[in-house]
Amino acid sequence: MAEENFDQENSSKERLDEGLEEFKGQEGEAPQDEELTTLPEELSNKEESFSFKRESAPKEEEKPLEKNEAKEIAWYQDKKFLSLVAGSIIIVCSLIFTLFYLTFNGDNIKADIIATKQQETVKNEAPDESYQYNIAKIDTMIKKANALYLKGEIEQALKAYEQIAIYNESLSSYNLGVSQMNENKFEEALQNFKKAINNGENQTVSAINAAVCALKLNDKERFKYYIDLAQVYLPKEGNSKLYDYYLALINFYKGYYPEALQMFQKTSTEPYSDSAKYLSAKIYSKMDLNSKAITYLKEQNSLESSLSLGLLYARIGEYQKAKNALNTALKIERDFNQSLAAITLIDLKIGQYQEMLTRLNNAYKNKEDKYRILDTYKIKVNLNKDLFNIQIAQENFSRNFFKQPKEQFDLLFYYAPYQVFDSKQSSLYIKKANIAYFVDDSVDASFYLKTGKALSSTNVRIANIVNLALNQKLKQANKGFQDLIKEYPEHSILHYNLALTYAQLKNYNLAYKHFSSSYHLNPKNYLAGVFAMFCAKISGIDTTKFYNEIQDNISNDKNLTPSSLYQNMFFLANEDYTSILPYLDEVKEDNHPLNLIFEAIAFKNNNLDNQADIKIAQLKSELPNDVLSNILYFNSLNTKQNIKDYAQNAQIYFQNAKLDYKSIFGGAIIAREKYTSLMQIAGLLNLERQKFKDLLNISNTRDEGLIQALAYIDIFSLHFEEAYALYNTLIDNYKVNDSHTLFLASVAAIGSNNPNSAIALLQLAKLKDNNNKESKAALGLLYQQVQNYEPALLQYKDLPDNFKSEFFTFEIKR
Secondary structure (H helix, E strand, O other): OOOOOOOOOOOEEOOEEEEEEOOOOOOOOOOHHHOOOOOOHHHOOOOOOOOOOOOOOOOOOOOOOOOOOOOOOOHHHOHHHHHHHHHHHHHHHHHOOOOOOOOOOOOOOOOOEEEEEEOOOEEOOOOOHHHHHHHHHHHHHHHHHHHHHHOOOHHHHHHHHHHHHHHOOOOOHHHHHHHHHHOOOHHHHHHHHHHHHHOOOOHHHHHHHHHHHHHHOOOHHHHHHHHHHHHHHHHHHOOOOOHHHHHHHHHHHHOOHHHHHHHHHHOOOOOHHHHHHHHHHHHHHHOOOHHHHHHHHHHOOOOOOHHHHHHHHHHOOOHHHHHHHHHHHOOOHHHHHHHHHHHHHHHHHHOEHHHHHHHHHHHOOOHHHHHHHHOOOOEEEEEOHHHOOHHHHHHHOOOOOOOOHHHHHHHHHHHOOEEOOOHHHHHOOOOOOOHHHHEEOOOOHHHOOOOHHHHHHHHHHHHHHHHHHHOOOHHHHHHHHHHHHHHOOOOHHHHHHHHHHHHHOOOHHHHHHHHHHHHHHOOOOHHHHHHHHHHHHHHOOOOHHHHHHHHHHHHHOOOOOOOOHHHHHHHHHOOOOHHHHHHHHOOOOOOOHHHHHHHHHHHHHOOOHHHHHHHHHHHHHHOOOOHHHHHHHHHHHHOOOOHHHHHHHHHHHHHHOOOOOHHHHHOOHHHHHHHHHHHHHOOOHHHHHHHHHHHHHHOOOOOHHHHHHHHHHHHHOOOHHHHHHHHHHHHHOOOOOOHHHHHHHHHHHHHOOOHHHHHHHHHHHHHHOOOOHHHHHHHHHHHHHOOOHHHHHHHHHOOOEOOOOOOEEEEEOO
16 A cells, blocks of 8 residues: 555654545536546547647635644544554545446546545554554444445445444544545535645645535536645645655646646556556546557556446447446446446447347346436437448448348349240230340249130230339339239239339338248249248248248159259258359359359359359340449459459449449339449449439439439438438329338438438338338337337337348437
8 A cells, every 4th residue: 555654663654544536427527617628529539649728727716724723632643543544444445436437429437536645744642442442343344344335235335434434433524524425425525625624634635535526516616626725735745655646636637638647657656556547548538549548447457447448348349348348347236237228239239139138128127227227328310421431431342242141132133034924925015125034934824824815914914014124113013013913812923023023122021921922822933932031031030931841842843953043042042052062063054144143142152253253244244234234243353452443443434334224213222222332432423413413304204213313322422401302202292102212211311310200201111111120220229319218129129139220320429
């Protein structure tokens, strides 16, 4: 213990008294107008050099306190007695550090204060036996209180401190003030520190602790007075080994952070070196130098800092390390609720919804207690900035378009054919080049309609609707199939075609419904079955029974070989990639786009990139003007380039390419998304935006698909107000009310600062597609923002673990 030196033979002794104070949550924050100076925002991420503003020194508003007249040496001045009491107080106080309050978005940490004082030399006088008995009893009581505090049993510890204060009323004003601080009796403690100063007792440290009490009481005037008074008395501590430490504390509270850091770094006296590192971590955290704060916090050993470390790790996005530290903090009673609140937010950040709910339910059964935990940190929902910043978008841009199963399934849906009874007859009604690529009449027509006349007329109607889909009027086709299926509700081909339009529009829940209906109406329609499996995988639907049913049918179908495309698509659905290798070894003459894209995906999944690139080149050759085929081809040529060269080459390639832009306007959503993403990282998005605006202005009719494309591009070019207006036009004037459009309208609403509209749009989006996870995640966060916790938890309940919203995130309110 610093300067604790008791020499029985030396008549001149020194005593070390320690006053310790803690700050918790908002109560301990400095008065709002007197916040300690913070690091300028433009320097918040620089750890090498920095500058600060100084606050002007406050004016003293009270007269200096007069020293007490000399008194006769009484029993409470007995050196040995005071030494033992001081030693016990030191043990207690040096361990009572409460974890400081942090937030994920850069809120200041609340400060803890350790104040120490080397007592003036007093005349040695041995106490009698009754005093020895009192000393032993007080020491036992203090040890008990200390043990309770360390175990996190705060209420019991404070009661024990109160008993100590009552039992030993004859303690000095200073030590009584310390005891009262431990009991959170800050007004009483302040009055005792005032008496101590007036009596000439521990004046510097008493003034510091008095300032802390004022801070806890949110009394900015008294805070300024006492911290200045501590500086006035500081020269008296010139011979103390802890002079640097006292000076550091005063500078800390005055907001002179560089000076405080300098003095803390000079503090080597134990146990105050750990306290100095702890407070240095606070300063670095205030400066948003979180890595340095973590380093200093980890270098000290005497102060429990799991909660603080967890929050700091969360600040810098090290979420697993944050959870590890917070799980340790959960075991400490006093830190349990704040740790639970913090780890709950981390789970929301990383999409661990079910894990979060399980932990919350295990901790508290009462819903009001759960709401209290969620209310610990107030959040503000915003858009994921990484999506809209070109530099960040370039860094995060994945050139592996086959990385996720969902992306693979979307590509297969894009190139899948529509089904008809007679392709020759259908070709008369479909004005589309390469019609053979996009229609399929391999399914047994006799399975549906018995008379040739009915078969022919129905095929004409189907062909006319397919014509809309193939000419990039996908939503009109979807509406046409919906109407036609009302007449023929048990028509496998109609269910398949309707499902394919839903899949291309990314409504996977309805797509699964109609693909599975198509398959059950005709168990030989294996493409419907495999596509139903894809949609189920995306939607999180359990397909064990359905998968076994299809596999049994395939095994019993003598006309279907093990090397068929459908059989191998089921391997893909089950993520059994190696089982597809025999199929890839076969030489095929069929250059149907669906076959080519499936083979490219299969090669990629087996890390055979060169073979995948060959298939993509073939795909581009078959569909030279198709936007998505060109994107895949360009990517295969440039995937190994650094991102800057990749973006530059994209500018050259796509400015000169002759593409069919109709797929971006009204076709499958994947084409619009991939094209917009590529134009963004290539720096061409604003040029494309202007091109589409010009097309819209010269168009004779207000084309719905063109408005959709322009609204989507407006979002990613940060024109949120324009995007919001366009989506309102689509919803109000064109009666577009599909779940995907409503969700994107909510994105534009948040971007243009219309959270109430966003909530309404998300509610509608969820009604249209109850499996729209993006809508549920965003809606849950927005409900939590407005502190409507019950519906927020209901939204989270429907979300799986490992789902992370692409568009929405949140920050902690300051």
